[in-house]
Amino acid sequence: MNVAPYVREAGHGESVICLHSSVSSGGQWQSLMDRLSSRWRVLAPNLYGYGKNAPQDRLADYRLADEFDWLAPVFERAGDQFHLVGHSYGGLVALVAALQMPSRVKSVAVFEPAAWSLAVHADAAHPGAVEIVSIRRQTIHLVETGELDTAAEKFMRYWAGSEAWEAMPAERRRNTVRGMIKVRGEYLAEMRAHDSGEASLSALSRLALPVLYLIGAETKVAVRRSAELLAPALRNGRRVDLTGVGHMGPVTHPDAVNREIDAFLASQKRRDGSS
Numbered sequence: 001m002n003v004a005p006y007v008r009e010a011g012h013g014e015s016v017i018c019l020h021s022s023v024s025s026g027g028q029w030q031s032l033m034d035r036l037s038s039r040w041r042v043l044a045p046n047l048y049g050y051g052k053n054a055p056q057d058r059l060a061d062y063r064l065a066d067e068f069d070w071l072a073p074v075f076e077r078a079g080d081q082f083h084l085v086g087h088s089y090g091g092l093v094a095l096v097a098a099l100q101m102p103s104r105v106k107s108v109a110v111f112e113p114a115a116w117s118l119a120v121h122a123d124a125a126h127p128g129a130v131e132i133v134s135i136r137r138q139t140i141h142l143v144e145t146g147e148l149d150t151a152a153e154k155f156m157r158y159w160a161g162s163e164a165w166e167a168m169p170a171e172r173r174r175n176t177v178r179g180m181i182k183v184r185g186e187y188l189a190e191m192r193a194h195d196s197g198e199a200s201l202s203a204l205s206r207l208a209l210p211v212l213y214l215i216g217a218e219t220k221v222a223v224r225r226s227a228e229l230l231a232p233a234l235r236n237g238r239r240v241d242l243t244g245v246g247h248m249g250p251v252t253h254p255d256a257v258n259r260e261i262d263a264f265l266a267s268q269k270r271r272d273g274s275s
Helices: 026-036 064-078 089-100 117-122 127-144 148-160 170-195 221-233 254-272
Strands: 007-010 015-019 041-045 082-087 105-111 211-216 237-242
Touching: 007 026, 015 026, 015 064, 015 089, 026 041, 026 082, 026 254, 041 064, 064 089, 064 170, 082 089, 082 254, 089 105, 089 170, 105 254, 117 127, 117 170, 117 221, 127 148, 127 170, 127 221, 148 170, 211 221, 211 254, 221 237, 237 254
Parallel strands: 015 041, 015 082, 082 105, 105 211, 211 237
Antiparallel strands: 007 041
């Protein structure tokens, strides 16, 4: 690719790469960067298709491989080893990246990773599976028929709350509408990654590194179902449920989320015997 991700960077020391959720940007992690930068080097890139330098050439048939190609300069910039943090789709990318780079990724902290196909394939009749299939199909259909405004509104109401769309500034709404083509690609890429074995439960359960799995107690039933399946399968994972928090916790309740991530990263530093 001819362009590189726009990356927000702060601090010095061991690297932590923070991957944002759908229709967002690395700026989502600013409060975490502020909290960590006195002790860590924090990099927060824009994922493929979002924000500054956003490529648009592969969105019609986007795959996880395109995301990893896009992020390769960020991984290189972070050094030989680093930690990963991710929210929702960024959480899925972080987990699969850890599988692909076991010698480089030291730990992963995720908030509600978007491994939705786990719920669907475990039991398609489960309310969580039915729910995610419905919103996924609806979004894909609306994008493919060119109804991007409607897709964006329904997407935000589902994931961020019934009042989210009205509360968004006009520019943020426009960015969300533009981002829906990538969201369609993300839904399809997640399904492909699961079906190919790249992000299946058996694959993710092979992760041996420490994983912090954060989930909001007020989140969607689809998210809870995925967590019920994935969190216990992580051999070195620890699940933490945050009271009063929904799927957009890193944005709506940054202090609660960042406190857990900070403590987790500090525990990794102590484990390594570094200061």
